[in-house]
Amino acid sequence: MATIDLIDLKKNYGNVPAVKGVNLKVADGELIVLVGPSGCGKSTLLRMVAGLETVTSGRLEIGGRDVVKAEPAERDIAMVFQNYALYPHMSVRGNLEYGLKNRGTPRAEIDRRVQEAADILEIGPLLDRKPRQLSGGQRQRVAMGRAIVREPAAFLFDEPLSNLDAKLRVQMRVEIRKLQRRLKTTSLYVTHDQLEAMTLADRLVVMNAGLVEQIGTPTEVYDHPATLFVAGFIGSPPMNLIDVASLSNRRGLDGLPAGTDIIGIRPDVLFLTPQEGISLSMQGTVELLEPIGGESHLHVRLDSSGQSVVLSVPGRPNIAEGSAVTLHARVADIHPFNAQTGRRTDTAVANL
Ligand SMILES: Nc1ncnc2c1ncn2[C@@H]1O[C@H](COP(=O)(O)OP(=O)(O)OP(=O)(O)O)[C@@H](O)[C@H]1O
Ligand SMILES: [Mg+2]
Incomplete structure (x- = not known):
């Protein structure tokens, strides 16, 4: 060895x-x-x-x-x-x-x-x-x-x-x-x-x-993905990466570190119902519902920017394509990034 x-x-x-x-x-x-x-x-x-x-x-x-x-x-x-x-x-x-x-x-x-x-x-x-x-x-x-x-x-x-x-x-x-x-x-x-x-x-x-x-x-x-690249590469479906400037309602985001202009939210921590504690909410329209066995992937187009995000939800939710929905995420589940550096803004992640 x-x-x-x-x-x-x-x-x-x-x-x-x-x-x-x-x-x-x-x-x-x-x-x-x-x-x-x-x-x-x-x-x-x-x-x-x-x-x-x-x-x-x-x-x-x-x-x-x-x-x-x-x-x-x-x-x-x-x-x-x-x-x-x-x-x-x-x-x-x-x-x-x-x-x-x-x-x-x-x-x-x-x-x-x-x-x-x-x-x-x-x-x-x-x-x-x-x-x-x-x-x-x-x-x-x-x-x-x-x-x-x-x-x-x-x-x-x-x-x-x-x-x-x-x-x-x-x-x-x-x-x-x-x-x-x-x-x-x-x-x-x-x-x-x-x-x-x-x-x-x-x-x-x-x-x-x-x-x-x-x-x-x-x-x-x-x-704790260190960079935007890793955030998008590891995880399936991939992490949703959302431009902060495109959000119409930024309530809950003031606590994020300086320099945060992109937020990452994994599909399994985006919810259709309000969450306890400080949370972010976004309005959108259901574009596609993909049942994949025990869970479903819900593709939602955000009203503020037209960007599509994905939610993994348990079972088969009874939501028609075209429905208006409100998405909720806990601030604690948000990964903060800076677009220019491509890196996290919250901690210095040891790279090696
Ligand atoms: N013999 C070679 N001559 C010139 N360029 C090469 C040679 N072998 C690889 N490259 C280039 O080096 C880079 C890295 O190639 P490499 O084969 O290491 O990639 P990889 O990560 O293994 O990709 P894959 O997942 O497709 O196997 C690529 O841009 C490739 O085109
Ligand atoms: Mg190879």
Whole structure:
């Protein structure tokens, strides 16, 4: 096992910056999830750690050892990709053994590790099959098995579940979490799926355009998004971000910190009935009611600005589209932001 330290790590492709200076300390045994929109630099960062991409500047240490110039094979890490990258002509057993054989691992040791990985992943009955005879989920298990048998200091995952259907993805996500808890192997996991990120991570790293927006536990990031970007990215449906200047009734907002010109309100703390304590109210018109199982999403157009906001409400409220409604939010549930800085105005949120 090992720590992974990134110190002002940068990557340019030609003169195009992809990673613009990332600082991150991954603790021994920790599972860190890198999350952010397409093109923000997640894979580039992971590939630098793996040694598949050169580092433009900054430092990179695995287990306290500077590995910037080390070959991938010298870094003692195993990577699991989206496309499995299994050898099609080899059996499952052959795929699991391949890397160990190459390293000259003794036969008995190979057998022990393959058996152990097969037990952990419950792929024992599949060992003699070829990859094409497996389902997507089974292939992904084999790809994980290939990483496990190496007993590496760290696992790197690049969107390992994105080729699977929704149900299998949830199932494999739970399995990866259990597996990582059991093996306690330091892991960096890349995804653009914020739900996957929230459920898997010990700590989340939210990236945007080559930079880190926020690092924290999923709860910290959800309860206290440091920037407007994080506020809009983490949470589903996303947080409503409302321009203060557009509100006709600002009662309750005088208590917000100086410089607040955007307020964020999560869909589950916007209500159709008055709330106790100091609250904000807004008039609007119901545009759309989406029932989604146990709750419904109510899309409401605000009269003051024409902006649409979303409420998550329990059950299936009996409200016709086109109805006039008054929305209420407790001031305590409001996230205050400044549009210019893009940051919260209430506290200095530690970013690193
Ligand atoms: N080999 C390359 N040459 C030039 N530019 C590249 C190369 N690889 C990636 N980029 C650029 O670097 C930026 C970061 O790409 P990267 O693949 O790291 O994004 P990502 O966050 O993994 O996105 P996704 O979620 O789509 O996988 C993008 O703008 C991309 O176009
Ligand atoms: Mg990627």
